[in-house]
Amino acid sequence: MGNKVGVFTDEQIEAFQDCTFFTKKEILRIFRRFRELAPNAIPKVMSSVDTNRIRLPYQQVKAMTELKENPFCERICQVFSEDGTGALSFEDFLDLFSVLSEIAPRELKTVYAFKIYDFDGDNYLGKEDLRSTLRCLTRNELSEEEVEFVVEKVLEETDLDDDGKLSYIEFEHVISRSPDFMTTFHVRI
Amino acid sequence: MVLTNSQMEYILHLFLEEVNTHPNRRKGAATSKVNAFIALLPSKQPIDRQMSRRSTTAKKRAIARNNKIHPSKKDPEMEELEEQGIDVSNLEDEEDVHRVMNAIKQLPCPLAAKRRFRAKLLQKEIKQSSGCCGGSNTNRQNWRKFKIWKKEMSYKLEPWGSWLKNVEGHQGTGVVSYFVFLRWLFFLNLVIFILMLLFVTIPYVAFSNNGYTYVVTGSGVSGMSVASEQTCSPLYQVNVSSDAKTLIQDFLQGSGWMEKTAMFYGFYDSQDLNSFVAGHYSLPLAYLLTSLVILLFSLITMARYTMQSFRENLEDQNEKHQYCNRVFGGWDFALSEEGTAVLKHRSLYKDLAGELAEQRHHEARKNMSSNDKCRLYTIRFFINFMVICILGGSGYLIYWVTDWVTSFLADPNYKTNNDAIVVLLVEFLPSLTITALNGIVPLIFGIVVKAENYTPEFTIKITLIRTVFLRLASLAVLIATIYRIVSCTDKETTCNVGQNACDSLRCWETYVGQNFFKLIVLDFLVKVGVTLGYELPRKILTTKCDAAICKKIGLAEFDIPKNVLDIVYTQTLCWLGFFYAPLIPALATISMFVLFYLKYLSAMYNTNPPEIPYKASKSNNFFMIVLMIAFFLCCLPVGYTMVKLTPSYGCGPFRIYSYMTVCVDATISNFPSWLQTIIGIFTSGSFIIILLVLLSLIIYYTSSKSGARAKMIVMLKEQMIMEGKDKQFLLNRIYELTGEKPGAKKKDNKRPPSNGPRNGPPPSAVKTVNEVHQNGNVSKDNDIEELWA
Numbered sequence: 009m010g011n012k013v014g015v016f017t018d019e020q021i022e023a024f025q026d027c028t029f030f031t032k033k034e035i036l037r038i039f040r041r042f043r044e045l046a047p048n049a050i051p052k053v054m055s056s057v058d059t060n061r062i063r064l065p066y067q068q069v070k071a072m073t074e075l076k077e078n079p080f081c082e083r084i085c086q087v088f089s090e091d092g093t094g095a096l097s098f099e100d101f102l103d104l105f106s107v108l109s110e111i112a113p114r115e116l117k118t119v120y121a122f123k124i125y126d127f128d129g130d131n132y133l134g135k136e137d138l139r140s141t142l143r144c145l146t147r148n149e150l151s152e153e154e155v156e157f158v159v160e161k162v163l164e165e166t167d168l169d170d171d172g173k174l175s176y177i178e179f180e181h182v183i184s185r186s187p188d189f190m191t192t193f194h195v196r197i
Numbered sequence: 198m199v200l201t202n203s204q205m206e207y208i209l210h211l212f213l214e215e216v217n218t219h220p221n222r223r224k225g226a227a228t229s230k231v232n233a234f235i236a237l238l239p240s241k242q243p244i245d246r247q248m249s250r251r252s253t254t255a256k257k258r259a260i261a262r263n264n265k266i267h268p269s270k271k272d273p274e275m276e277e278l279e280e281q282g283i284d285v286s287n288l289e290d291e292e293d294v295h296r297v298m299n300a301i302k303q304l305p306c307p308l309a310a311k312r313r314f315r316a317k318l319l320q321k322e323i324k325q326s327s328g329c330c331g332g333s334n335t336n337r338q339n340w341r342k343f344k345i346w347k348k349e350m351s352y353k354l355e356p357w358g359s360w361l362k363n364v365e366g367h368q369g370t371g372v373v374s375y376f377v378f379l380r381w382l383f384f385l386n387l388v389i390f391i392l393m394l395l396f397v398t399i400p401y402v403a404f405s406n407n408g409y410t411y412v413v414t415g416s417g418v419s420g421m422s423v424a425s426e427q428t429c430s431p432l433y434q435v436n437v438s439s440d441a442k443t444l445i446q447d448f449l450q451g452s453g454w455m456e457k458t459a460m461f462y463g464f465y466d467s468q469d470l471n472s473f474v475a476g477h478y479s480l481p482l483a484y485l486l487t488s489l490v491i492l493l494f495s496l497i498t499m500a501r502y503t504m505q506s507f508r509e510n511l512e513d514q515n516e517k518h519q520y521c522n523r524v525f526g527g528w529d530f531a532l533s534e535e536g537t538a539v540l541k542h543r544s545l546y547k548d549l550a551g552e553l554a555e556q557r558h559h560e561a562r563k564n565m566s567s568n569d570k571c572r573l574y575t576i577r578f579f580i581n582f583m584v585i586c587i588l589g590g591s592g593y594l595i596y597w598v599t600d601w602v603t604s605f606l607a608d609p610n611y612k613t614n615n616d617a618i619v620v621l622l623v624e625f626l627p628s629l630t631i632t633a634l635n636g637i638v639p640l641i642f643g644i645v646v647k648a649e650n651y652t653p654e655f656t657i658k659i660t661l662i663r664t665v666f667l668r669l670a671s672l673a674v675l676i677a678t679i680y681r682i683v684s685c686t687d688k689e690t691t692c693n694v695g696q697n698a699c700d701s702l703r704c705w706e707t708y709v710g711q712n713f714f715k716l717i718v719l720d721f722l723v724k725v726g727v728t729l730g731y732e733l734p735r736k737i738l739t740t741k742c743d744a745a746i747c748k749k750i751g752l753a754e755f756d757i758p759k760n761v762l763d764i765v766y767t768q769t770l771c772w773l774g775f776f777y778a779p780l781i782p783a784l785a786t787i788s789m790f791v792l793f794y795l796k797y798l799s800a801m802y803n804t805n806p807p808e809i810p811y812k813a814s815k816s817n818n819f820f821m822i823v824l825m826i827a828f829f830l831c832c833l834p835v836g837y838t839m840v841k842l843t844p845s846y847g848c849g850p851f852r853i854y855s856y857m858t859v860c861v862d863a864t865i866s867n868f869p870s871w872l873q874t875i876i877g878i879f880t881s882g883s884f885i886i887i888l889l890v891l892l893s894l895i896i897y898y899t900s901s902k903s904g905a906r907a908k909m910i911v912m913l914k915e916q917m918i919m920e921g922k923d924k925q926f927l928l929n930r931i932y933e934l935t936g937e938k939p940g941a942k943k944k945d946n947k948r949p950p951s952n953g954p955r956n957g958p959p960p961s962a963v964k965t966v967n968e969v970h971q972n973g974n975v976s977k978d979n980d981i982e983e984l985w986a
């Protein structure tokens with residue numbers, strides 16, 4: 009369909025369709041957006057190796073309209089990149105939007121939300137992680153003691169085993185009760 | 198159960214053995230016993246393995262059993278899949294492959310890994326496929342292809358999809374939920390309009406000239422009288438003038454030439470149409486049944502829409518998780534414009550700061566003296582009383598105005614004695630009153646509620662409830678007044694609805710229809726007026742004028758609750774009016790269509806997002822409930838009309854019947870007798886009573902079941918807390934036992950190695966929190982690094 013029929017082989021498209029929540033048209037559209045970020049660096053036709061190998065550095069990904077205003081942009085790119093630096097290949101890019109799409113199930117989104125909020129990567133949302141999250145959300149406008157108070161409140165509400173940090177299970181327990189999570193954790197592309 | 202020291206020592210010994218044989222051990226022995234022990238805890242394993250472990254123990258046991266029976270050499274890939282909990286041992290046909298593929302899609306691992314799994318899976322399928330059910334396999338594949346095609350089509354055809362995305366980026370998901378609701382109502386109205394058009398208007402218009410008969414009476418059906426119809430129909434005259442000004446006036450009011458169109462009830466006739474397509478087509482029956490179907494359809498779609506959101510929303514939990522929801526679900530990932538992102542940050546900040554202030558306020562309020570409390574409660578009582586008085590006053594005003602207008606219009610000389618403009622104004626006076634009250638009184642409520650000193654959330658709620666009350670009450674008063682006019686006195690001897698002291702109406706249903714018609718037209722005009730006359734000037738002021746006061750006024754806010762209530766009100770009018778003016782749904786559809794574009798312009802250019810973050814799901818539930826209440830309240834007048842009120846003799850499809858439902862009786866009386874008996878049984882009182890008893894039993898059963906489940910949830914939560922405490926206790930004892938100091942909550946700076954390429958080194962901005970040890974012991978970092986290096 010259209011002039012992008014040669015971008016991927018049919019086999020690639022099928023693989024992408026099976027592994028993400030997108031249809032062929034959406035995949036091609038996402039590829040177009042990907043290419044717009046760096047038209048010189050990305051070839052018009054991507055082989056199976058290219059999709060994994062060619063990486064866009066974080067600075068270029070950040071320029072994308074859907075991501076540039078997001079305070080968690082950096083964390084999102086780090087979580088979805090292979091080496092953790094935020095450089096995304098096309099497959100990572102596709103994966104990112106697949107998880108953030110409307111159809112992705114709640115469990116999948118919860119896992120990735122946990123990874124995104126886990127700034128120091130220790131599989132727990134400790135006080136420092138929560139502080140960083142709050143600072144990103146309010147752009148440093150809350151005073152130190154207010155931040156402390158909110159962090160205390162959050163831990164009070166969710167920390168069931170009293171170890172001062174949130175494990176994945178506790179986080180998931182909260183998110184499954186949150187009705188707005190699915191609507192806010194969603195990017196249309 | 199408290200473990201003794203020797204028991205603890207023994208357990209530790211066992212665990213250390215396991216650590217020493219653990220495959221992940223690199224160089225050096227585990228010098229820190231406790232850390233070795235901790236590293237093996239299930240909760241310390243990477244998340245991906247945690248998820249699978251939790252949810253698929255039963256499946257894994259089944260797999261293990263299977264493996265014992267059929268031991269086979271496994272690929273590492275397949276083993277990985279099994280560890281994630283996906284059963285790959287039994288792939289026999291396409292269906293299983295598809296199921297496993299779906300499971301792979303939902304794994305939280307990178308795309309490259311999924312592609313590897315998929316490749317292996319497809320290879321495996323070729324080996325094991327025994328070619329069973331070839332035909333149905335292709336069928337299933339075709340079905341899947343069809344579903345994908347359908348999805349692509351629906352995405353392409355999704356009306357206004359790209360517009361919604363623009364609004365989302367600019368204003369956030371709260372405002373988008375309003376547009377989604379508007380679009381849903383638009384389609385509901387479109388369907389209602391098409392139903393009416395298809396089954397009532399088009400047959401009548403197409404076939405009414407083919408000659409007709411009246412629906413034949415069966416034996417023993419009373420309530421039909423053709424005689425009065427024949428005298429009264431010719432008496433129902435509508436004066437149509439050809440003056441241009443009057444034509445426009447008539448178009449807006451629904452009188453004159455408009456009254457004779459298919460828009461109103463009076464246009465239709467009690468005919469049994471002869472069509473060459475379907476034989477006899479009883480128009481009265483079609484009219485009645487279509488109305489019932491429309492009501493039923495609206496009810497079902499509303500119920501479905503509500504249930505979808507109910508499933509996601511557990512009301513009581515929200516109270517306990519206020520801060521978490523704000524922190525984790527606060528940022529709207531869809532926002533993509535700088536200006537609104539800044540606004541969103543500020544709104545989040547204000548929300549949190551407001552919550553904090555609320556806490557302090559709450560503390561202060563608890564410590565209020567009883568004097569102050571007494572004063573507060575008197576103020577609240579007084580204000581509530583005032584609100585009721587205002588509502589009562591508005592109601593009386595509407596009643597008085599409607600009454601006065603009807604008597605004014607009943608005077609046969611009113612047109613000659615007065616100017617055309619005055620007449621127009623008077624015709625619209627009831628609608629004007631209602632619309633004005635709907636606009637002004639909520640403002641009064643908003644001011645007055647500040648004195649009551651409620652929490653911000655409750656303030657919004659109570660203002661909304663009062664506004665809803667106002668709107669419903671004003672409509673109720675209007676209906677009551679019309680009813681009083683319509684049911685005034687005896688119709689036996691005359692074709693009019695009223696005589697002597699009552700106002701005379703030749704065709705009362707059309708009169709009712711006209712009232713609602715005027716209401717809808719005015720409602721629409723007011724909405725357009727507000728958008729153009731209030732928001733646009735503010736925007737122009739803000740952009741063109743540089744004075745400080747202009748900046749202070751700023752842009753208007755997109756007030757979501759008010760806008761949603763507006764469209765709920767339009768929908769209520771549509772439901773009330775469609776029985777008396779069958780094409781009112783067309784008006785409502787057009788109004789919503791135009792409104793969509795108007796509000797889009799408003800949202801994109803003229804307004805700012807609301808300051809208070811809008812909790813979409815909670816509020817959507819509230820509005821759906823209001824819509825449902827409005828719907829049930831609409832069913833009352835319409836139902837009462839169908840069953841109790843005498844139709845006009847001179848106009849409309851029911852003119853030969855004494856009650857509208859008589860046409861159903863007449864139709865049934867023409868059915869074969871066995872059918873009549875069955876219908877008799879189903880509509881008899883005893884059957885209904887049995888049905889009611891059965892339904893009550895079912896309700897009781899489901900409610901007690903949900904109560905039991907709630908108790909179970911509480912119990913499980915307590916268990917979970919207990920387990921956590923157990924673990925903490927054990928850890929502390931072990932610390933004690935091994936002589937290492939407890940209380941040092943360490944963070945592993947390096948993550949344990951795992952199979953996915955996803956777990957790379959943590960980001961550069963790692964913040965380590967090493968709480969100070971009691972006596973600056975041996976640095977534990979070395980131990981950890983040694984263990985995992």
